[in-house]
Amino acid sequence: MIRYSSGALTLVMVILAMTLATSCSHKSESAAPPRATAFGVAIVESSGGKQIAQTGSLLPQPVVVQVNDESGNAVAGALVEFAAVPGVAFDPHWGLTDSSGQVTTNVSLGGMAGRYQITASTLDRSHKKIELKLEEIALGYQQMLGRLLNEQYCDRCHNPESTVERVSNYDNLEVKPHPFTEGDTLNKISDADLTAIITYGGPALNKSSLMPAWGNTLSKSDIQALISFIRAVSDPPSRSAGPIYAKD
Amino acid sequence: MNEKSTSLWHKLFGDPIRAFGVASLIFLISLAIAPAKNFFSEWRHYQHGYLRMIRNRSDANTLQRRFQGGIQQIWLPELGVVDRCTSCHVGLKEASLADVSEQPFRKHPPIPHNLDQFGCTICHRGQGAATTVAEAHNSTLAWEQPILPAKYIESSCGQCHRGPLPGTPQLNQGRNLLAREGCVHCHTIKLPDGSTMKPADDPPSLSHIADKTTREWIYAWLKDPQAYATTATMPNFKLSDDDARDMSAFLIANSTPVTGDTVTLSAKPSSDPATGPSLYGESFCASCHAVQNAAGNIVGGDVGPEITRIGSKLKPEWLQAWLRNPRNYDPGTGMPHYRFDDPQVATLAGFLEAKTDSDLLANVHLEPPTPEQIAHGKRLVSDYGCASCHEIAGIKKPENFAPELSRIGSKPITQLIFLPGMSHTLPDYIAGKIRQPRAFSPGLKMPQYNFTPGQIDALTTALLALNERSVTLPPSLAVPATPDTDYQPAGKAGKLMTDLACFSCHRINGHGGDMAPDLTWEGSSVQREWLVQFFKNPGTLRPALIRRMPRFNLTDGEVNELTDYIMTVYQNPAIDRDSMPLSGYPQGQVELGKQLFYGKYSCQGCHIVDTKVDKGYIGPTLTHVGSRSTAAWIYQWMKNPQALRPGTIEPNRAMSDEDARALTAFLISQKGGDKREAAKK
Helix, strand or coil: CHHHHHHHHHHHHHHHHHHHCCCCCCCCCCCCCCCCCCCCCEEEEEECCCCEEECCCECCCCEEEEEECCCCCECCCCEEEEECCCCCEEECCEEECCCCCEEEEEEECCCCCEEEEEEEEEECCCCCEEEEEEEEEEECHHHHHHHHHHHHHHHHHHCCCCCCCCCCCHHHCCCCCCCCCEHHHHCCCCHHHHHHHHHHCHHHHCCCCCCCCCCCCCCHHHHHHHHHHHHHHCECCCHHHCCEECCC | CHHHHHHHHHHHHCCHHHHHHHHHHHHHHHHHHHHHHHHCCHHHHHHHHHHHHHHCCCCHHHHHHHCCCCCCCEEEHHHCEEECHHHCCCCCCCHHHHHCCCCCCCCCCCCCCCHHHHCCHHHHECCCCCCCHHHHHCCECCECCCECCHHHCHHHHHHHECCCCCCCHHHHHHHHHHHHCCHHHHCCCECCCCCECCCCCCCCCCCCHHHHECHHHHHHHHHCHHHHCCCCCCCECCCCHHHHHHHHHHHHHHCCCCCCCCCCCCCCCCCCCCHHHHHHHHCCHHHCCEEECCCCCEEECCCCCCCCCHHHCECHHHHHHHHHCHHHCCCCCCCCCCCCCHHHHHHHHHHHHCCCCCCCCCCCCCCCCCHHHHHHHHHHHHHCCHHHHCCECCECCCCCCCCCCCCHHHCCHHHCCCCCCCCCCHHHHHHHHHHCHHHCCCCCCCCECCCCHHHHHHHHHHHHCCCHHHHHCCHHHCECCCCCCCCCCCHHHHHHHHHCCHHHCCEECCEECCCCCCCCCHHHHECHHHHHHHHHCCCCCCCCCCCCCCCCCCCHHHHHHHHHHHHHHCCCCCCCHHHCCCCCCCHHHHHHHHHHHHCCCCHHHCCCCCCCCCCCCCCCCCCCHHHHECHHHHHHHHHCHHHHCCCCCCCCCCCCHHHHHHHHHHHHCCCCHHHHHHHHC
C-alpha cells in the first residue's frame, strides 16, 4: 500500500505543481549600453540637482553631469549610467559624454513624496566605478498645494532670489525672513510653532511684526499644506519630511 | 517509457478497490488544497508582514487594536466600487505610519477626500476586486485597466472636477493646451456636462492672405512653421516641396483683396534708429508680442504672435494699414486699435519691417503656378483639413475631420495599434501619439507638434480624464466648471472698449484676460480725476511690476466716455463711494492710522508711503493713494480685501472698525504731497 500511495503522491504533487504554478513574468531585455571610447577619473554635477517636482512627474530641468580627467578637463566619449530606486525613470538611461564632457538626461521621479537619490556613474580606466549622488525632491498633493500657496503669498519675502516675473522683497525688509530651505533654523521650530507664526503673525512668538497674521486669509488646511511644503524643501532635510529613496 | 507509465497506471488503477482508494486520496488532497491556497494567499502574507512590522513600534498597541485581519473591502454601490486594496495596504489610514516607506504598508498621503467615501480605484484605476498584486495592479485577460502611473494621477481628479483646481496644475495645463493648441478644431471633445470644448486660439482667416504676405513666405511657413517663429502654434505637416508649392499657389490664387487692407502712407518710414524702438517700447507692444533675443530666449508676452522675423512675412502696405486700424482686416482681433498718426505708423512699420531673417526665404524660388498646380493645391488644402482651423473662401470647414476624443480615456486596448517596443498601456499610447503621430503610420494626417515632454504629460492627463466614469458618475459628485461669461459692455463706451481690446488683458464680470487687473469694481475703487489722468498717461502702481498698459492716444471725448461708463457701471453694490469723505479727517485719527500702519500692522513691509524710509516692494506704492482710491474702498479693503479681489495677497487682518477707519484716514491723506513740496522748492 505504501508503494502505491507514494506513486499516487507523485501524481498529486504534479497536479499541485500545475495548480500552483503562477503566470511566468517576462523580463524585457533592454538594449546594451554603448561602448565607452574614453575614461575619466571624476564625475561632477553640471546642473539639475536639488530640483522640485510633483510625484511621478518630470523634473523641470534635465540633469546634466560631466566627466573629467586627472587635470579637471572634460572627457568626451565616457559612458555614464544613471540609476535610482524603481519608479524613477531616466530618458536616456545612459549616454556617452559629448564634446564638452557632458551627458544630459530627463528624470521623472517616483510616485511617493520624498527625496530621491539618483546616482550617475562612470568607469575609470581600471573599470572602477566612480559615482555621483544627486538628490531631487518629489512633492505629494499636500506639498504641491503648499508650494502654490508659497508662490502666491510667501515667496516674495522669504525667497531672496529675484526672477524676471517676481522681484524679491527680501532685501527691503529690516528683519530678514527665513528662506524655507534654511533647515538649520526651521527644523528646530515645531509644527505647532510654525502654525502659530503663520496664523497669528511674527509677534505671536516674539518675532518681527513684518510677518503678518495669515489666519484670516488662509484656512487651517492651507497652513498645514504650507508647513508640509516647508518641511519637504528644507536643507538639511527635516525629519518629518519622510524617508530618502536611495538605491543600495 | 510508455511501458513504465502503463505499469504505473496498472499498479494504481488495475484493481477496482485500489482504484477507488487512490481516487479518494486524490480527491481528499485536492479538497485540502483549497484552504491551503487560502492560507498561502498574498494578502495573508502581507498582513503577517504588517503585524511583524508594527510589533516593535512604540504605538504597537494602538495599531494592533485597530488592525482587522482577513479580506477588507470598500464597497460603494452607487460608484460601482468594490475595492479590496486595503487587504494588503493595511496601514493606509494610520496617521502614525507617516515615517514608513515600505509598501504596501505606507500611510496614504493627505488628500482632500476620505478613502472610505471614494475607495481606491476611482483615482488609481486597476482591478479593485482582485486579491493578488498581479491581478490588482496589472492588466489581465479579463481586466484591461492597470494601475494609473503616478504622473497621470491628476486625470482622476478631472473625472468629477470639470473646472481648474488649485491642486491639479498638470490637469489644468493639459485642458488649456487642448483648447489653446487647436486640438479641438479637428477633434471633437464633448464634455461630460454635455457642452463641447471650444478652441481658445484664433487661427487667422486665409481668405485675404495675398494682401498680407507673399507666396514665398507661405511656402516657407508651410514647410516649417517653427523656422519662422519657435513659438508658432501651427504644427508641421511634413509637406513635400511640391505639395507646399501647390498649396501656397492655391492660397494666393484663392485670396481676394479687402478695401483698405493695404495703404501707402505719405510719410516715409523714419531712418532714425532711435525713434522706432522707442515708439515700440512706449506702445508696450512687448506686453503681448515676443521677440527671440540673441541668446535665443523668447522675451515678451504670448497674447499676440511672436514677431522676431516679422519683416520677412508682412507686406509693408498691409502692415501700415494694420497698425492704423487692425479691425479693418480682422474685426475680431485681440490687437487694440492704437490711435497712431501717419508718421507714427510709418515709424513703427519701418522698425518692424527691419526685423527680417535673410535665411528664411533665401532658398525659396517659385515659378508662377500652373492651373493644375493650383487645383492640386486646393485638393491638398481640403485633404489636410486646413479649413478646420482657418477660414478659407470656397472651402467648407470639415465636420468630424479627426476622431472624436470625448471617451478617449476609456478606449479599449484591443482597438489600439501599438508601435513595436512600446508598452501596451493607454497612457503610453496617447503620449506616443501626441509625441510623434506619424510614427504610427506615415499616411496619418495628424501633424507634428512641438510639445515639450511636460506638455505631453499634461495633455495625456487631460485626455485620460475623458473616460466612461466621468459620464456615468452620479450627478451629485460632479463639480461643474465656471465657464467664462460672454459679457460685453454696452453702448458707445462698449464699442470703444472692444476697439481698444480691453478684454485682451483685463477681466470684467467674468470675461477677459488675466494679464491686467480685474476691473469689475473699478468704479467703486478709484476717483474719477485719477482715472482720467491714467488714461492720458498710464503708469504702474507697483514698484516691482513692469508696466504693461499702453497709451492709446485717446481724445478727451473718448476718455470722458470711458471714464463715465466705468465710474457708473463698474460699481460694487456693497460700497457706497460717497459714504466717506476724501479729506477732513481729524488729525488724531490720521496719527493713529500712521501708528497702526508702521506698528501693529507693519504695512511698510509691502507698501511705500514715505519714499525716504519705506521699501516695501510687493503692494502698490501708496504715496498718492489719497488721490487715487476712494475712502469707502480703502475702508472695505482694510476690512476684507479678499471680498473685493478674490485671491489678492493682501492678508485679511480682521481689523476692528476703529482701526480700519484710522488707517483709511491716514491713507486718504497721502495725496502725493512730497511731489508738490518738491515742486515748490
